[in-house]
Amino acid sequence: MGTFDVKECNDIEVAKALFIEYSQIKGAEGCFVSFDKELADLNDFYKGGAILVGYENGKPVGCIAIKKVDVTTCEGKRLFIKPEYRGKGYARVLLNSMIEKSRKLGYDQIIFTTKPEVMKTAYELYKRMEFEELGCENGTVSMRIAL
Numbered sequence: 001m002g003t004f005d006v007k008e009c010n011d012i013e014v015a016k017a018l019f020i021e022y023s024q025i026k027g028a029e030g031c032f033v034s035f036d037k038e039l040a041d042l043n044d045f046y047k048g049g050a051i052l053v054g055y056e057n058g059k060p061v062g063c064i065a066i067k068k069v070d071v072t073t074c075e076g077k078r079l080f081i082k083p084e085y086r087g088k089g090y091a092r093v094l095l096n097s098m099i100e101k102s103r104k105l106g107y108d109q110i111i112f113t114t115k116p117e118v119m120k121t122a123y124e125l126y127k128r129m130e131f132e133e134l135g136c137e138n139g140t141v142s143m144r145i146a147l
Helices: 012-023 035-040 090-104 120-128
Strands: 004-008 050-056 059-068 073-081 109-114 132-137 140-146
Touching (some): 012 035, 012 050, 050 090, 090 109
Antiparallel strands (some): 004 050, 050 059, 059 073, 132 140
């Protein structure tokens, strides 16, 4: 197994390529409302937050993003691992990095939404990591974790 490092993204094109690959997954379309606007200015969209990229042996294979909601709350977004790199525990590492970074940024809680029927594995991981379920609407589950 190679090394897996999570770093704050300093190359917006790397993040963009991962986000675009994620947006093409069947069933994920609903997660990408106003995606063009987000892509047009990732730095501005994630201002007050961060984009974290996971590298296996120096190659970008996954990502997660933190978007500021207000002073105390941020939203976790765009957790994605390239399909051929799944099953190695990288999602957990990215989630832990997101939690750590959100704390450093001074947030009290992280909220996010997921679609269990599309992202069953991710949903089960969130539950194992003790993210609290807030509700479900049209197949989209809202979750949170206090920091």
